Amino acid sequence: DIQMTQSPSSLSASIGDRVTITCRASQSISSYLNWYQQKPGKAPKLLIFGASSLHYGVPSRFSGSGSGTDFTLTISSLQPEDFATYYCQQSSSTPQTFGQGTKVEIK
C-alpha cells in the first residue's frame, strides 16, 4: 500500500495568514492526489483533485501543487471558516490511502 505522510500534524494560524500543508507519498503517484477538508461531526468535503484542480465552488484562496511524491495545499489568506482538519488522499492505486490529517487551529 502507498503511505501518505502529512506535515505538520497541526498548526496554529491567524486570520489572513498564508498556510501551507505538505503531503508526501511513499512512491510516485503522478498527480493522483486529492485534498479534503473536514469539520467536526461532518463528512469530508473535496477541495482539490488531480493535485491542482479546484473543485467546483471552492474558494480560489485554496490551491494545490506538486507531482510525483511531494504535494502542497496552500490557503493564501486564512478565513474563519477554514479552521478544520485537512486530509490528502492518493488515488493512484487501491487502497486509496489518506494522510493522517492536519488540524488548522486558531492562534
Add this chain to the structure above:
Amino acid sequence: EVQLLESGGGLVQPGGSLRLSCVASGFTFSSYAMSWVRQAPGKGLEWVSGTSGNGGSTYYAGSVKGRFTISRDNSKNTLYLQMSSLRAEDTAVYYCAIGGTYPGSHSDYWGQGTLVTVSS
C-alpha cells in the same frame, strides 16, 4: 440534488455481523463507482472498500479483506457493506461516497455517515 443516505449502524458484539446500506438519489447510480470510507473516533480517514458501477469489480483495504463484502443493487440505487467477524478496531463512522475507486478518481459527494460500535 445528489444525496447519499447511510443506515444500518449500531452496537454489535465482537465477532458479530452488520450490514450497512447507502441509498443514493439525484444522479445515475449505476454509472458511478462507489466506495466506503471510515473514521474511528478521534482518528483520521481510512478507505475501506470500493466497487465499479455494475458491481463486477470490488476492492478492499487489507484490514477488512475477507471479513467485509461490498455490493450494490442498481435497481434500488443502493450500496451495501456486509461486515462480519467484527472487531473493536472496526468501531467507526462509516461514510459512503461517490467515486474513490479507480485511478485518478475523487469523491465529491459523501453521505452523513453511520456509526458502528463494536463492543461487548
